[in-house]
C-alpha cells in the first residue's frame with residue numbers, strides 16, 4: 487500500500503503513461519509527455535514566486551541606458567526567465583551578469599543562448615532566489631509580482647550601501663525611491 491503523497495502521484499502518472507503508450511504508441515506518447523513536462527515545469531514556478539512574463543525590449547533598453555553599469559559590476563536578475571535581460575546587459579556592458587532561474591527549461595535554453603552568443607560575462611544559475619546569497623550584487627534587477635517583491639524586501643534592504651535595485655512595474659514599498667522612469671514604470675532604488 488502506497489502512503490506517501492508524491493509516490494502516489496508518480497505511480498498514477500506512470501499508470502497513465504503506460505495506458506497512453508498502449509493506446510497511441512511511442513511516436514505520439516513521447517512528444518506529448520515532453521510537452522506536459524515543459525508546461526508543468528513552467529507553471530510550477532508560480533508556487534516558487536512567479537510565473538513567466540518577460541520584460542519588454544523597450545524597458546530593458548531604457549534600464550541599461552539609465553543605470554550605465556561599470557566594468558566589473560555584478561548584476562543579478564532575480565528570476566531571469568528566457569535570459570533576455572541578462573543577454574542584453576552582457577552584450578551592452580562590461581559588467582558580470584548573473585541570472586537566477588528556478589525553471590529547468592528556461593535555465594537550459596537561456597544558458598544555451600549565452601553559450602551560442604559567446605557571452606563570457608554572463609551566466610544563468612539554476613537556483614531559488616529566496617535561498618541564494620546575492621550579497622555581492624552592485625545592481626539587482628527584478629520583474630516579479632508584488633507579493634514576491636514584498637517577501638524579498640528585508641534582504642534587499644540589508645545589501646551593501648549603494649546597491650542599486652531596479653524594479654520593473656512593481657514598487658519596493660520599504661526602500662527609498664531614487665528615480666522613476668516613465669512611461670515604462672521602472673523604479674530605481676539605492677540602499678543606504
Ligand SMILES: C[S@@+](CC[C@H](N)C(=O)[O-])C[C@H]1O[C@@H](n2cnc3c(N)ncnc32)[C@H](O)[C@@H]1O
Nearest residue numbers: 531534535536539540541565567588614615629
Ligand atoms: C516575470 S518572469 C521575469 C523574467 C525576466 N526577469 C524578465 O524580466 O524578462 C519571472 C521568472 O522568475 C522565475 N522564478 C519564479 N520564482 C523563482 C524563484 N524562487 N527562484 C528563481 N526563479 C524564479 C520564473 O520561472 C520566471 O522565469
